[in-house]
Amino acid sequence: MLSLPAGVRACLFDLDGVLTPTAxxxxxxxxxxxxxxxxxxxxxxxxxxxxxxxxxxxxxxxxxxxxxxxxxxxxxxxxxxxxxxxxxxxxxxxxxxxxxxxxxxxxxxxxGDGVQPYEGSLRYLRAARDAGLRRAVVSSSKHCAAVVAAAGIDDLLEVRVDGIVAERERLRGKPTPDTYLCAARMLGVEPEAAAVFEDALAGVAAGRAGGFGYVVGVDRVGQADALRAHGGDTVVRDLAELLDRPESGTGR
Incomplete structure (x- = not known):
């Protein structure tokens, strides 16, 4: 249903451009x-x-x-x-x-003008929750908590690793995988059991560098080839596409 490999037990979402249009x-x-x-x-x-x-x-x-x-x-x-x-x-x-x-x-x-989550991302978050997958938001922004709250999706995310956490824990920014690895630890899963969802080239590269089980590139601006080149296992224009794919032997 979620189009993820069978071993994936957690979803690590970038915020801007993946969950909300704040990019x-x-x-x-x-x-x-x-x-x-x-x-x-x-x-x-x-x-x-x-x-x-x-x-x-x-x-x-x-x-x-x-x-x-x-x-x-x-x-x-x-x-x-x-x-x-x-x-x-x-x-x-x-x-x-x-x-x-x-x-x-x-x-x-x-x-201050307000934030609305992408409808497809909202559907995917709810489906991941209903399927029992762990869920985290990973962002370099120090405004992450405010954006998540403004978008009304804070109840769908268990862990937040943002610019404030990165500064406190001295985590390097993307394309190094430090923040994503931190989120996986906080959720209690190994990197190979987590999927990374990213729209940034640096973020996709971070997912690949961290040895995560699956890296989903989200193409909002017409850079599908670049997302694949930087390490995306698959590229979609919206997370709803993952829900609408026909069932296969490699997906949930």
Whole structure:
């Protein structure tokens, strides 16, 4: 019924882009942050302004990563070096930490408009619960708890590993598998008995690197081939497709 290998006993879900459509909110917040910074930098240096691409740049440099890592990664792609700064740098400061705080501020402002889970993901979560599978959400965002609550799916998830937990436990961000491995431990299952559900290239790579039993790529933006290349065992456009597949010998 769930289209998973018979040995899988737990489902580990990314949040943004898998359970909720907040990936688009994140992309818009990153674009606002970087475009403002790049526009001012270009004006000061007499250079051409080149905007942040909310699809290509987002997927390649920031999606699935801790916020400061995303900031650092994108700036490096433009050969821009900024001082690291301090974690409490204000959003107005042009440091890695300051730009990261600016993005966080932009995202929080947009989050107030509300969050609705993907209908197919809601169906899949309920089916996984009814089938007796353990369930966790794994996200690099420190807003994970607020998004899950706003989407009304907190009762369907047993464990949360987010940016707050990662910082406390000193877990490395995706594409390393640390956060997913932590979620599996918290659920009491071995990696090979867990399935990872990811829409980010870095997240799919993390699932493959962690030796998980099954990696499902969720293609919301037309990157199915890239998701497979980074380690997806299967790729779907929506989790409902897994429920609607005909029964086979390899699925539940």
């Amino acid at each position: 688009a909110v994140h992309a818009a917040a990153w674009k606002e942050t970087f475009d403002d910074f790049l526009r001012q930098r270009a004006a000061r240096g007499g250079e051409e302004f080149r905007a942040f691409d909310p699809v290509a740049d987002y997927d390649e440099y920031v999606d699935g990563k801790p916020r400061v890592d995303g900031t650092r990664s994108f700036l490096a792609s433009r050969d821009i070096t900024l001082p690291e700064g301090q974690p409490d740098d204000p959003p107005s400061r042009d440091t890695i930490q300051g730009l990261s705080a600016r993005k966080d501020e932009a995202f929080s402002r947009r989050l």
